[in-house]
Amino acid sequence: MAVIGVFSAKGGVGKTTLAVELAWRSAVGSGHRTLLWDLDAQGGCSYLLRLEEPTGSRAASAFYKTSNLRDLIVDTRFAGLSLLPSDQSLRNLVLTFSRIGSPYRLAQQTKFLAANYDRVIMDCPPGLNATSEQIIAAADLLLVPLSPTCLKAGTLDKIRSELIRHHRRHPPILPVLSMLDIRRRLHRETLAALEPRWPVVPMNSLVEQMAVRRAPLGSFASWSEPSRAMERLFNAIEVKIAELESRQ
Template structure:
């Protein structure tokens, strides 16, 4: 059962404020789908997804759906939720079950979650069997009639699921810890996205777990000064302990400020698609 609804604190210095109307047009004309994706694991995709969903609801006032497509189920856990049953998530794609039947309300206003379960592991094979190249895009299009923002927490894969994610997304966020392997992973992401759709969505790389005390991290930041960044911070790790987004747990922290700036950059990027 979801916890009692909590008051959404303001992030100091963020002037975006609640949105007074629906966001920029997405696939259905009433919302936008944001995919948090990387071919590399351990880069912070779930942390990004959970916190960006909170920013969407708290800072922009959007009704937001966080859709967990990773079998690890981290997004639901970060909000204190578990799937309602096993092997239900894949039924959404076969249309044996409506997404609405699995969506759960969180303890926060305007944030709902479509959690993952172990059936997600077989989703690639299921999508190949169905032969519907835009099944995810159609599902997000339908859901965007109810949600102004849909955030996809994506697994680190390069297969039919990742191809469908690209076709469904209006914007792809790529978390990149400062390392040569992450730079290589970003190149793979760009090739994966450009190879799966003729008019691919914008890609926004973000330096994650940035520690300016480290030479390699400083060099990465200096090489890409216009990329948004999220600092390495213990309060971000505490999100999983307390099962709260950083903006709620520590609204005045540098990490919360960084996620707010990232969200502002995302809203700006989506606005450019109008």
């Protein structure tokens, strides 16, 4: 099993969109038994997958009792793709992890899921805090979407510094240039300066249609360039995972 964290230090960079799309491609395109774990209290994954928001506030309880995890998982309308939805109890997730004390609680829970899933993709809340430390300890790979503006602001450098400061051993980072609009000079300059070339997800109305249709991009516009960009990103992730597994 591989655990992929879709993580950003700030919101508004397409994090949830990427998490849902990649989970769909993992399950439907590659046949992996895939769990999308929504750790963001906003509940965007449920919305994009056209699922009702959970009633009650039980999501945080699973961090105290691991056996509760399987009771919270729901099937989606896509074969092989399950969702562990968020709810309002995750608004205090930082406090929850502080109370638990162990920095490896999330890592222990993902191992508990290994018998049932080939891929666990986590839609992570933004920010560098106790929750991000749990994610870093649990993930095999961190996917970090960055808009050209975030990149210019040094967001990736801040994340790398945080990893080095608090984690001697941390998962590899796969940065993604997201929301790229080549009509903008700053975006073109940012793209040209990248070496080596990162995966790129363009700003496009079809990507925005995911929120309107409440469906993964590949399920309604597989022919499009944004969908092909998502496929290239997914393939880059799979190559990275294969490299990591070959070292074990």
